[in-house]
Amino acid sequence: MTLARLAALLAALTLPGAGAATxxxxxxxxxxxxEGWDEDDHQAALETFRNTCGDLKAPDWRAICSVAAQAANARTxxxxxxxxxxxDDGSDTLFTGYFEPELDGSRAPTGRFRYxxxxxxxxxxxxxxxxxRxxxxxxxxxxxxxxxxxVDDPxxxxxxQIQGSGRIRLTDGSVIRVGYGGKNGHEYRSVGQELVRRGVYTRHQVSAQVIKNWVRRNPVDGPELLRHNPSYVFFREVGHVAPEDGPVGAMNRSVTPGRSIAVDPAYTxxxxxxxxxxxxxxxxxRLMVAQDTGSAIKGAQRADIFVGTGDAAGRTAGRMKDGGRMIVLLPIQRAYAMLPEENL
Incomplete structure (x- = not known):
């Protein structure tokens, strides 16, 4: 079947609405x-899309994924x-970055490794x-x-916990990877916003590194600031991911630096x-793929861009707090089925 014939077939499908997005x-x-669509590396985006495409179950997605597996021209x-x-849901667009931290740790508690x-x-x-608390x-x-x-650093x-996944480098040189294993059911509260509310910093001054430095300079008030966020994340050990691959996202597949984002699945x-x-x-x-979620990622125009692993990626992610816009690419008939009748 040619691409054009399959596209016509998809356009004829009757699809359900999109929940909150309606x-x-x-x-x-x-x-x-x-803007910039012509200059992007569409092949890199297609390879990332293929990583999770096979897990999509709706009929329109399944048909598209069967073509994605053999598509020769990614842009087409x-x-x-x-x-x-x-x-849009009325909120401003906000892009932040996230990364896979790497911490020093031990399989057993010691005087150094206490957390x-x-x-x-x-x-x-x-x-x-x-x-x-x-x-x-x-x-x-x-x-x-x-x-x-x-680990040795609270x-x-x-x-x-905010990132939801990471690596622990053990004292024998081996590395274990941990992923999100659940949470305590409390809503996430931003400690950065709390510092702004207290007048310690302005909104534009706050970053992950600024927060870390402030907490370490304040041995009493610092831990209390972190407890302003009642949400607590639990982990699971991830053993099925190759060391060279990225951490596992919400779709239980590795995410790709610079091509995977975390979104609010109520909209995207x-x-x-x-x-x-x-x-x-x-x-x-850039064309990216929605392959992850996060407790702080709420809204139609909200995304967290996966930057990579380690300290350098962490510094890049910590500085990212940008406006702009995000546009979801939806199967053709699904997109038009979401529109109110008066807009058709």
């Missing part, structure tokens, strides 16, 4: 409206099977459980064998290609 502002765009593939859609990474206890699965100052998790490893552990379908235009010091014009 109550938002939708605008169909043309590829000519995407995207332009033929997808429609660019801007989805544990926990697996999720069964009782935390049933709704709001103990807060961060109650977990860190109490003994609800002690002596239960829930520890995966111990500040880096806090940010590991996981697995969908997303065109990114960021503002700021180093603008980005």
């Amino acid at each position: 109550e938002t502002g939708l605008r169909i765009l043309d590829y000519a409206d995407l 593939f995207f332009e033929l099977f997808f429609t660019p859609v801007r989805i 544990p990474l926990y697996r999720m206890p069964p009782e935390a699965r049933d709704g709001p459980w103990l807060s961060r 109650e977990i860190e100052t109490g003994r609800a998790l002690s002596g239960r064998g829930l520890e995966i490893a111990w 500040v880096e552990l806090f940010f590991l 379908p996981l697995g969908a290609p997303v065109w990114i235009e960021t503002e700021g010091k180093t603008p980005i014009r």
Whole structure:
């Protein structure tokens, strides 16, 4: 079957609506409206798209993925099977960055390695459980064998929880990878916003590194600031990912530096290609793929860009706080099915 015939077949499918997105502002765009579209590396985007495409179950996605597996011209593939859609919910666009931290740790507690990474206890699965403060100052998790490893820096552990995944370099030189294993059911609160509210910094001054430095300079108030965020993340050990691959995202596949983003799945379908235009010091014009989520990623125009692994990636991610716009590429009929009747 030719690409053109399959595109026509997809256009004839009757598809369900898109949930929360039906109550938002939708605008169909043309590829000519995407700034920098012609210059992007569409093949790199297609390879990232293929990583998770096979896990998409809806009929229109399955048909598209069967073509993606053998598409020779990546740009033609995207332009033929997808429609660019801007989805708005009234909030400003915000792009941030995330990365895979690498911490020093041990399989057993020592004088240096005193801060544990926990697996999720069964009782935390049933709704709001103990807060961060109650977990860190109490003994609800002690002596239960829930520890995966111990690390030497509670500040880096806090940010590991925000990232949701990372690597622990053990004392024998080996490395274990951990991924998101659940949370305590409390809503995430930004400690950066809390510093701004207190008048310590302005919004434009706050970054991950600024927060880390402030916490370390304030041995009493620093830990208390971190406990302003009652959300607490538990981990699981990830053993099926090759060392050279990225961490596992929400689709249980490795994410790709510079091509994978975390989104709010209430608005952006996981697995969908997303065109990114960021503002700021180093603008980005690139086709990425929605392959992850995050507790702080809420809204139709909100995305977290995966930068990579290690300290350098962490510094880059920590500085990223840009406006711009994001446009979701949706299967053609799905895009038009989402529009209110008056816009058709």
